[in-house]
Amino acid sequence: MTRSALGSIQRLGKDLYRVSIEGRPKPDGSRSRPSKVVRGPRSEAEAVLARMKLDTGKLDDCDLTLGEYWRVFYEPTLVSLAPSTQAGYRRAWTRLVEPMLGDRKMSDLKARDIEHAILTIERPGEQRNAFKLLRQMYNEAYRDELVESNPMTRRIRLKRMEAYQPEILLLDDLEAWTEAVAGSPYEPVLLVMLFGGLRREEACALYWEDFEFGIDMCSCRVDKALTEVAGKVHEGPTKTPESTRTVFFGGWAASRLLELSGSGPLVPDANGNRMAPDKISRGYHNLMKGKDAKYVPMRNLRNSYATIMQGLGASDSLISKSLGHTNLKVDYAHYFAANVPAHMANARMLGDAVSSIL
Numbered sequence: 272m273t274r275s276a277l278g279s280i281q282r283l284g285k286d287l288y289r290v291s292i293e294g295r296p297k298p299d300g301s302r303s304r305p306s307k308v309v310r311g312p313r314s315e316a317e318a319v320l321a322r323m324k325l326d327t328g329k330l331d332d333c334d335l336t337l338g339e340y341w342r343v344f345y346e347p348t349l350v351s352l353a354p355s356t357q358a359g360y361r362r363a364w365t366r367l368v369e370p371m372l373g374d375r376k377m378s379d380l381k382a383r384d385i386e387h388a389i390l391t392i393e394r395p396g397e398q399r400n401a402f403k404l405l406r407q408m409y410n411e412a413y414r415d416e417l418v419e420s421n422p423m424t425r426r427i428r429l430k431r432m433e434a435y436q437p438e439i440l441l442l443d444d445l446e447a448w449t450e451a452v453a454g455s456p457y458e459p460v461l462l463v464m465l466f467g468g469l470r471r472e473e474a475c476a477l478y479w480e481d482f483e484f485g486i487d488m489c490s491c492r493v494d495k496a497l498t499e500v501a502g503k504v505h506e507g508p509t510k511t512p513e514s515t516r517t518v519f520f521g522g523w524a525a526s527r528l529l530e531l532s533g534s535g536p537l538v539p540d541a542n543g544n545r546m547a548p549d550k551i552s553r554g555y556h557n558l559m560k561g562k563d564a565k566y567v568p569m570r571n572l573r574n575s576y577a578t579i580m581q582g583l584g585a586s587d588s589l590i591s592k593s594l595g596h597t598n599l600k601v602d603y604a605h606y607f608a609a610n611v612p613a614h615m616a617n618a619r620m621l622g623d624a625v626s627s628i629l
Contacts, residue, residue, distance in 0.1 A: 290306060335376065338374060360404055449462075459528065464573055511595065
């Protein structure tokens with residue numbers, strides 16, 4: 272993208288620019304030239320000018336490369352996303368998409384070109400990361416009428432991923448596991464993940480003030496998330512609007528959480544602040560070494576909750592709500608592990624029904 276194609280950028284001083292475009296004529300027919308003063312690097316001035324051109328419908332003659340579209344249009348929109356999501360998209364762009372297609376014109380790329388490039392990526396998971404980013408970029412560009420067609424709407428083949436079977440806890444594992452984590456600093460966060468289905472970032476963000484305790488029951492309001500990116504901890508909203516929810520704990524789990532309850536963070540650090548999620552994960556891993564109990568990664572406690580609840584006969588739709596999902600396909604693909612007890616119960620139920628009539 273040439274500077275002349277974008278319009279006028281005037282340098283006023285160090286990291287200070289005036290950007291202007293030829294605007295729409297005024298009602299009296301006279302010319303208008305909207306302008307803005309931008310503080311920051313030259314690339315920020317170019318991004319502001321490009322967006323001004325887009326708003327006035329004067330960017331349709333620009334032949335954007337994928338790299339130019341990323342820098343000027345798409346990357347600035349990431350600020351509205353969670354820090355961990357931003358980092359994931361930037362990693363997919365820098366490591367996967369930019370080296371393959373960054374210098375190609377968006378209007379020239381066809382579905383077959385994109386498929387060929389993605390198939391050069393060895394790992395199926397990374398292929399899907401590249402595909403997802405390209406799909407979102409082209410959807411936005413097509414919506415803004417920067418490209419005449421969207422190749423990502425056509426079929427693009429990817430390497431088949433192996434079925435995901437996470438290591439999880441089942442009912443028979445719980446007695447030894449709860450004894451192993453009892454009394455540790457990390458116990459409250461681990462319990463709300465296993466018995467409430469919370470994501471790691473949701474559980475680590477909680478304060479005891481988020482809980483309400485009753486008789487043999489307690490509830491917890493999940494409305495924030497604590498993420499860690501490049502060693503920095505960020506608090507933000509939950510992953511999706513549907514993830515903001517109230518979860519409930521009953522029986523032993525509610526009683527144990529009441530025993531542990533206090534004020535402030537569930538797991539405080541040395542300064543009384545919420546402990547970073549990665550530090551809790553490492554602490555939990557070290558805690559379980561040498562214990563006579565099954566260890567599963569912290570992230571899989573949520574999978575364990577979903578699978579145990581399904582085995583107990585809870586409806587899949589209710590489990591999905593507890594997890595903060597709206598799409599059962601996600602749960603079947605990632606959260607309901609191979610549930611041997613549930614399948615055996617179904618087999619016995621069918622066998623008993625048949626035996627009663629034969």
